[in-house]
Amino acid sequence: MKVVLIGVGQAGGKITQALAEYDYEMGFDAVQGALAVNTAEADLQALDIDTLLIGRDRVKGHGVGGDNELGAQIMEEEATEVMNELDGRITSKAEGLVIVAGLGGGTGSGGAPMLARELNRIYDIPVYVLGVLPGRNEGSIYQANAGRSLKTVVREADSTILIDNDAWHATDESVEEGFDTINQNIAQRVGLLLAAGEVIDGVAESVVDSSEVINTLRPGGIASIGYASVAAAEDSADNVNNITSATRNALLAGTSLPNAVDADTALLVIAGDPDRISRKGVERARSWVEDETGSLEVRGGDFPLDTERLAALILLGGVERSHRIDEFLDRAREAHKQANEPSPNPNEAFDNEELDDLF
Ligand code: GDP
The missing domain is CATH 3.30.1330.20 (Tubulin/FtsZ, C-terminal domain)
Structure with missing residues (x-):
């Protein structure tokens, strides 16, 4: 299945690059183009694929610092630039567009659902999101961000393929140490899936066709x-x-x-x-x-x-009714609630008679 990949944010860019490299090394030719979009210049400089910096006026290349509402706004404001950059890459051969992002951060979390909406407006081919869910041990801001992002991305994308950051790293690695392992695993598995839908010369008829990948994703919602x-x-x-x-x-x-x-x-x-x-x-x-x-x-x-x-x-x-998703959404809701509760007044801790104020 021929696709164009658009990585949004840090995780999105790294995974997009891993996928493009895997596809190239295996000679599959399923990846027709790969672009990394970010508000953080340093993250883009670390990549070897084509890149586009957005939000320069707003955040001066320093990223959105986990503010996914800002990530969504910047993507909306600069959607035309992103579309222009993609124009020559999305040829008539492309059968799908895949937006890749970590859903727990800022740029990818907010940018991916917004970009899905914009791409769906313009292109007739399906727009998928390959989204990474934060692991259980990542902080509550990641859980809350990912919850809101997931809800919106499921609404905007034709299907959302989810990767839980707890799923594919070795047990003795922390999530951070495991990023490279996880990214390699994502590249291999998603890379094989995309390549499986490619026509291969001279082999039996029982090979998979890209329409079978598309039809399997057709119910929308969440895929794994x-x-x-x-x-x-x-x-x-x-x-x-x-x-x-x-x-x-x-x-x-x-x-x-x-x-x-x-x-x-x-x-x-x-x-x-x-x-x-x-x-x-x-x-x-x-x-x-x-x-x-x-x-x-x-x-x-x-x-x-x-x-x-x-x-x-x-x-x-169509795995959205699974226990795993319910469990994640509970975590995200709880984190979102906590983040929006007024923080207690620190002076209350000292509210007693035994210590006198200095003045
Ligand atoms: P952004 O640049 O603002 O979009 O933020 P990030 O892409 O860093 O998103 C943060 C989320 O992505 C967190 O849940 C991280 O655990 C996860 N993440 C960051 N880098 C990687 C990576 O290389 N691989 C994977 N699998 N997850 C990552």
């Missing part, structure tokens, strides 16, 4: 992505269980929104050497996904890859 790989036997007949176990791991342990399994739609892609892919394994895995997700719309296909492993990649559409 899961992945797992296993060592494969040489003979496809010996890989029935390998395919089902990769699929189980992808859905039960490898998704970008842990424990979000109920879904409206699903797409199961089995990636690997076509000679090792067992049709029986694929059929079993697919019906297991139907049972587990409760979805009556499970699509599937192969993705030929030159590797000795077999991987299962799952895209779930």
Whole structure:
């Protein structure tokens, strides 16, 4: 599936670059263009992809400091500049636009939903947001920002693929240490998904088509992505269980929104050497996904890859009613409430007779 990526904010820019690099290194050619937009000049200077600084008049290249309302305003005011910059990059080949952002910060949190609205006004192709949710241990401002951003982004985007920052980092790493690992994991999984929808010459008909990715995302709302790989036997007949176990791991342990399994739609892609892919394994895995997700719309296909492993990649559409999202929204609401409560008067702490004021 040919896409143009627009990273907004720091996380958005870094993940966009990781995705563009992965796509280039693998030779997939799904990423047609990549642009990073930010209000913070230093964050853009750290990137190797094309960049656009916005909000110079307002914040002088210093960023919005976690103020996502300002992030949204700046994006609205400078939408024309962003559109102009994108103009030559969004060609007739593009089948989708993907805005990438961390939802807990300021520029991406406010800018992503605003940009989704502006792009949807102009382009007929779907506008998706690839959004990063703050991990549980990130501060309450991140949770509150992400809650408001998520609510708005779901309204404005055709679908929002969510990555929980707690999902894909090694257990011994803090979220910050894990950013590179997480970004690499996002690049690989989303990169494979986009590439899976590409036409590949000379292979079996059971390959995935970009329309299947688009149809899986069609219910809108929130989507998630899961992945797992296993060592494969040489003979496809010996890989029935390998395919089902990769699929189980992808859905039960490898998704970008842990424990979000109920879904409206699903797409199961089995990636690997076509000679090792067992049709029986694929059929079993697919019906297991139907049972587990409760979805009556499970699509599937192969993705030929030159590797000795077999991987299962799952895209779930319409997961917003999951426990994981409820839990996050509770966190965000609580943080938002706290942020808006009047702070206690510090003098009240000294309101007693035992200590006399100095004067
Ligand atoms: P912005 O520049 O104002 O949009 O703010 P950030 O992009 O730094 O957004 C902050 C949120 O993104 C927080 O929840 C961070 O944990 C997360 N974040 C920042 N950098 C990265 C990154 O490189 N990778 C990932 N996965 N998350 C990040």
